[in-house]
Amino acid sequence: MTNPLDDADFLTAPAPRDCAIRFFREVMPDRPRDEIQAAELIATALGIYEATIDGKPISSSVLDPGWSSYEWRLPYQTWDVTDLVREGVGPMRFELHLGNGWYRGNLGFEGANINYGDRIGVCAALRITYADGSLQTVLTSEDWSARESETVRNSLYHGQTIDARLRGAGTELPVEILDVDRARLFAQISPSVVRHESIRPVRVNWTPSDDVLVDFGQNLVGWVRMRVRGPRGTRVIIRHAEVLENDELGTRPLRAAQATDVFVLSGEDDVFEPTFTFHGFRYAEIQGWPGELDPDQLEAVVVHSELHRTGSFECSDLLINRLVENVVWGQRGNFLSVPTDCPQRDERLGWTGDIAAFAPSAAFFYDVADFLDDWLRDLRMEAEHTEGRFVPVVVPDALKYAHYDGDFSFPEIGPTAIWGDAAVWVPEALWRAYGDRERLAAHYPAMVLHLESVRRMLSPDGLWERGFQFGDWLDPDAPPENAAAAKADPHVVATACLYRSASFAAEAATILGLEDDASQWTDLAQTTRRAFQEHYLRDGRIQSDCTTVYALAIHFGLLDETDRAQAGERLAELVRVSRYRVTTGFAGTPFVTWALSETGHIDEAYRLLLERECPSWLYPVTMGATTVWERWDSMLPDGTINPGEMTSFNHYALGAVADWIFQVVGGIRPLEPGYGRILIQPRPGPGITWASAHYTSRAGDIDVSWTLDDGSFALVTTIPDGGLAKIVLPNGTTHHVTGGTHRFTQSLSSLAEPG
Known part of the structure; x- marks a missing residue:
């Protein structure tokens, strides 16, 4: 199939590394502009680009083409620019603004x-x-011109410097051509990164250092857009951070990331927006502002991939509602081109373990089908090209290009539980949510790669006891300096994860009609279960x-009926002994409330969820958190920041409890993949x-609401037209209904723990 960019050149120019480049060309239309019937622009970059026609942006997206496994997959975007090229008369000015982005991002x-x-x-x-019917095509080529832009510094980690005095006046540069393999180009699958809402400051104060401190009231991802006028050459500096410590920006968690934007004023009315970077922040410190600052001159622009909201939850506990919103904001900030661990420090990588834990929750809040499908295709390519053919711990696997300063080196890591299991668990979450067989087939080869790589690591006893494991990462009882020092035996964790992955691979193979594969993965699952x-x-x-x-x-x-009941009792006992504080890390947190409710301990599950003392899901909320933290105690009760090296205030992994909140407290579950049939089974608790x-x-909109009031339980649910649903009330009574709104009540005296 012909690629629409086969005849276009990749343009570059010998500009200083920190400087963004403007490529431009004036084009005379073959016919008067009002005779233009349609026009489209197809573009991509090794780096990030912005395109304009006659000075107007061709789309609302930013940071195009996003981040991908560039070695094998480079997406191009197609934009309808008909209205733009019709406007005006005479020649059109076509510009492409090129920055470093992830491609050359250090x-x-x-x-x-x-x-x-x-x-x-x-x-x-x-x-x-x-x-x-005539066609005119304008391609990037050596005929274009180039110059240094007013963006004299651009870095995702460190920020952007824009010198307004240089607008339209940058140094001219010779245009050069890059040799790029076109076989890696493909039409974009994942949604573009776009600006969403903008947020005005809720508070403007002065810091002890006499700088302006702006609080936007919400930890978010994006940048500050400002309107300002001042003497020509004035430098306005904006530093960003997620939290305050001692009434100053808490920048230590950023590690080496400077997260600083600099704006040099033109002397006229200036509007600055640093679109070649992004920051994770709630607070902004401003230095050098000319005169008195009017808060209306500032706004925080929220930026993330364009996703359609699908799920919501509310309940009688306001802190739980805030927790759910914190999880939503964490997903928004970290679903920026790829699913990342954090959006603020010198990392922002596609850690596979985080999304393995969070994918089911993600699929409730937003339609993530395209977003995660695209990422999984990168995962497959990375796994196929990794020496040893295993799933790397980050996707895209940028770590393979690391050249560390000093003595540090990232350890060689082979197949790992949870992180590698993302190759299975993320497709499983997508299958349950959307029921897309074609995409399941596309993701299945990566499942095979993962399981084959793990099988090579098994001991003669059939246990996953070889190789490195992250284990129950960030167990709250682990010391700040050693996140892997968890209570859970990492080999027990790994072997349990292998069973889950082999089981779903067998299910996927059966769905896809791969009988031999289904048999071998079933055998692996059963062997693993027996060994466990x-x-x-x-x-x-x-x-x-x-x-x-x-x-x-x-x-x-993994357990037979008697052992399962005993394990449930022991789990509930451990939860009670811990006074309902959370004692799990990345491995256990998504599943602990599930295991409690599944073994008849719904009261313990609710009390664990509702606990407010640290470590708990609600402790950060009581501390004013507006996103989910990386550590249960990223901020200590005295308002100081956890001394650990990894102390992000915007990680979604520990927010994976939202899946249980939706399905068990809210009561909405799929009985069939894609909600072909629906289970409505809310489980009220204390x-x-x-x-x-x-x-x-x-299948359509699903709604559930329930109340406990005046000695009775009342449920109202709406099922999509034509839909089939099974309703299970708290006393175990079952009803089968079709589309429409249905109401049920029962006396509290009849409530019983269903098995």
């Missing part, structure tokens, strides 16, 4: 200095169709005897007297 932590290449480049084709029981289970106790191992064994289905949940499924 990415990574500990001075990793990760870059995909030394030279950035941009490629575009403008195709104009006239009323008489034989070597890790003794008299109803699981090796390392902590909440995480019981949560995984119960929820993944501390919440009403709840409502909404989900826009592929």
Whole structure:
């Protein structure tokens, strides 16, 4: 198939590394502009680009073409620019503004200095169709001109410097051509990154250092847009941070990321918007502002991939409502081109473990089908090209290009549980949510790669006891300096995860009609289950005897009925002994409330969810958090920042409890993939007297609301037209209904714990 950019050149120019480049050309239309019937622009870049026609942006998107596994997959975008090219008369001015982005971004932590290449480049084709059917095509080529732009510094981590005095007056540059393999180009799948709402300051104060401190009231991802007028050459400096410490910006969690934008004034009315970077922040410190600052001159622009909201939840506990919104904001900030761990420090990488834990929750809040499908295609390419053919811990796998300053080096990591299991668990979440068989087939080869890589790591006993494991990462009892020092035996965790992955791979193979594969993955799952029981289970106790191992064994289905009941009792006991504080890390947190409710301990699950003392889901909310933290105690009770090196205030992984909140408290679950049939089964518990949940499924809108009032339970649910639903009331009574609104009541005296 012919690629629309096959005949267009990738343009570059020998500009200073920090400087963004403007490529431009004036084009005379073949016919009068009012005879233009249609026009489209196709473009991509090694770096990030912005395109304008006659000075007007061709789209609302930013940071195009986003981040991908550039070595094998480079998306191009197609924009309808008909209205833009019709406007005016005479020649059109076509400009492409090119920055470093992720391609030449010095990415990574500990001075990793990760870059995909030394030279950035941009490629575009403008195709104009006239009323008489004639076609005019304008391609990037050596005929274009280039100059240094007013953006004299651009870095995703460090920020952007815009010198308004240089607008239209940058140094001219010779245009050069990059040789790029066109086989890697493909039409964009993932939604573009766009500006969403803008937020005005809620508070403007002066810091002890006599700088202006602006609080936007919400930890967000994006940048500050400002309107300002002052003497020519005045430098206005904006530093960003998520939290305050001692009434100053808390910048230590940023590590090496400077997160600083600089604006040099022209002397006239200036509007600045640093669109070649992004920051994770709630607070902005401004230095050098000319005169008195009017808060209306500032706004925080929220930026993330364009996703359609599908799910919402509310209940009688306001802190739970804030927790759910914190999870939403965490997803928004970290679903920026790829699913990242954090949006603020010198990292922002596509850690596979985070999204493995969070994918089911993500699919409730937003339609993530295209976003995660695209990322999974990168995952497959990275796994296929990794020496040893295993899933890397970050996708795109930028870490393979690390050149660390000093003595630090990232350890060699092979197949890992949870992180590698993203190859299976993320497609599983998408299958449950959307029921897309074609995409399941596209993701299945990466499942195979992962399981084959793990099979090579198994001991003779069939246990996953070889190789590095993150284990129950960020167990709250681990010391700040050693996030892997968890209570849960990492091999118990890994073997449990293997069982879950092999089980779903067998299900996927069956769905896809791959009988031999289904048989081998079923055999692997059964062998793993037997090995787990034989070597890790003794008299109803699981090796390392902590909440995480019981949560995984119960929820993944590793135990027979008697052992499962005993494990449930032990899990509930551990939760009570811990006074309902959370004692799990990345591995156990998504599943602990599930395991409790599935074994008849709904009261313990609710009390665990509603606990406010640290560590708990609600402790950060009581501390004013507006996103989910990386650590349960990223901020200590005295208002100081956790001393650990990893202390982000915007991580979604520990917010994976939202999946349980939706499905168990809210009561909306799929009985079939894609909600072909629906299960409505809210499970009320102590501390919440009403709840409502909404989900826009592929089958249509689903609504549930329930109340506990005056000695009775009342449920109202709306099922999509033509839909089939099974309603299970708290006493176990079952009803089968079709589309429409249905109401049920029962006396509280008849409530019983369903099995």
